[in-house]
Amino acid sequence: MAKPAIIWSTNILFASTFIGAITLVPWYGLTYGYSAELWLIAALCLGYCGMSITVGYHRLWSHKTFDAHPFVRFILAIGGAFALQNSALHWSSDHRVHHRHVDSEEKDPYAATKGFWYSHIGWMLREYQPLRYQDYSNCRDLQKDNIVMWQHRNYWWLTWLLNLGVPLAFGWLCGDVVGGFLLIGVLRLVASHHFTFFINSLAHIWGKRTYTEKNSARDNGWLALLTYGEGYHNFHHLFEYDYRNGIRWYQFDPSKWFIWGMSKFGLTQNLRKAPTERILKAKLETQKKRLDLKMELSLHAERWRESLQHEYDLLLQRIQEFYALRKQLLQLKKDKLSATYQQERDELKSRIEQLKASIQQHQQRWQQLAAEVTALSPA
Template identity: 55%
Template sequence: MKTAPISWLNVIIFLVTGLIALFAVPYYAFTQGFTALEIVATILCLGFCGMSITAGYHRLWSHKSYSAHPIIKFILALGGAFALQNSILHWCSDHRNHHKHVDNNDRDPYSAKLGFWYSHIGWMLREYQGEEYKNYNNVKDLQKDKIVIWQHKYYLILAIVMNFGVPLVIGLYTDRVLAALLSVGVLRLVLSHHFTFFINSLAHIWGKQTYSSAHTARDNGFLAFLTYGEGYHNYHHSFEYDYRNGIRWWHFDPTKWFIKAAYYLGLAKNLRTAPEERIEKTKATHKMQLLREKLTAQPHNQAILEKIETEYDLLITRMSAFYKAKKLVLELKTQQLEHDYKHSEVYAQFIELQHKFNEQKQKFWQLHIAHHPA
């Protein structure tokens, strides 16, 4: 990595806030203590900052995975300034470069291949990108968004007002200004920073590559808990336009729930999702590729590989037939009453194909586990 000038502003912010959170906050907690109100306020403000990054900077503006009402956009823009991670325009420009050039040490702003420290925080401590850091050619669409431009223009003022004003108001209300500044101000900021930075670092190092090994991104349920659903990162890099990161109902993804709730309230629309068939096929194809790589290296496993290839081909065939039938059933459902379409021949064929698809999927998965348990 090329040598670059130190970004002293970033170094000072991370160093000072980090030291205060590491030493002053525990000392105050031990000697004075924090009230329940201060603890709750810290947690709520931490969530506000985190969700403003995930639902706003990331899924709304970087990937355009949904459209939001101006009220939602305004609130998320304030929360982004509160999170102190630069303006929407700047953040999204970096993030789009990350996706476009993922793992390219020269083009990915926070390439995980340069190590945990670099991808977590090191990339912000020096001006590695030079003038390219201020090149917004890849976010021209966002330059048409009035709220994005307003936040970018007044980012410094908004960041100062949010990071000092919110804790100060809480402190004046409780008559404990120092306590609020330490907990709601500094501790909240440091946690917000590092929880978000985990997406760039740990989420590319720790977890499973469920859908692809073409990039370093991993799926990790524990990181999803810390990052408001962003821990399902292998899925995200495979289907970046999906408003969900955790696609199953049991996946912890409060950002997805927030967006869906906003949709039901009429405050969000155009929610984009990856087609279910494409998700299933991508996952199966990735598993097959892993098996090929492992078994091809061992000539005596040729017969096993041929058997698995046959089962994989059958899986893809049954998958395609099932999703075609599912599409027909959905079309039929919109045309007839529920009791009518469920007694139709099309629906009966759909149920049969669903059974065959699930049976074949289970068979293929068992073969994968037996020959590639990792």
């Protein structure tokens, strides 16, 4: 079968900027040097472009994980055009198809099952899905967003203006127009492109599948450093409506921090989160499936099967109970209606504490069993 037609404009853009970044940028730096201000501005522009994609294109528009004030949406739409990754409408449409048909070689626009190159950049170099190109029927909600539609209609002149105008203007201000063009124009763009592309390629290849093994998405803390928090991609594919990707406070996710921070100023609202018990359940289920498979393939596994199942059922039940009680407590605190409010509250609190201790105990037991099963020798 003949390969789909080459899209020359994208090929020329990616090739010329990449070649420029690895030849002209270092040559100019070694010959004339770049000022510290230019480096700083380039880094800030890189962060602005990247976060506009992760916070705006991805978490706000593709997945509706929070609502944002028009001012924030405008700033993100401008940054998205600066990042040169097509309009927010187009990007979100592709991304929704990616989630819906993840790993399908026919339907996922950047299926990781077709290899690193294809999912990283190859999918944009040929007309793989010509019919999908103008079909935005999966983004009817976004078609009601004035800012999204304004950016979509004005995308081409915006992206040209930003990608040429901003680097040249800063270069002129810093007294080095060529340096500005190379650092803020070329190097920033290439880095911004590939850091985002890593989410489609590496985040589906390299890392752990903590919450689900139903798709290729991986959690990877290293990748989170380059992708403004999007490295926790396994979690994201299961809980795509959660505004966080790294759910622990220490997991590097500046996109999450930004969204949360803006909510303190009333600029973002309705931040959506997956219920904790569902997250724990998914993690436990995935681990259990892995252990079941291991037992099937191992010698003398019978001894563990029953106790593992027992601990698993128990843990699930306790976790559910724990969160149900917590919900009850929150409701009680909110209403404060009953005459015996204080007594009820204290009782609930002590039951919650007991459960917490029991969960910790059983978690230890579970981990111990899991380690023993993992160490079994294959049949």
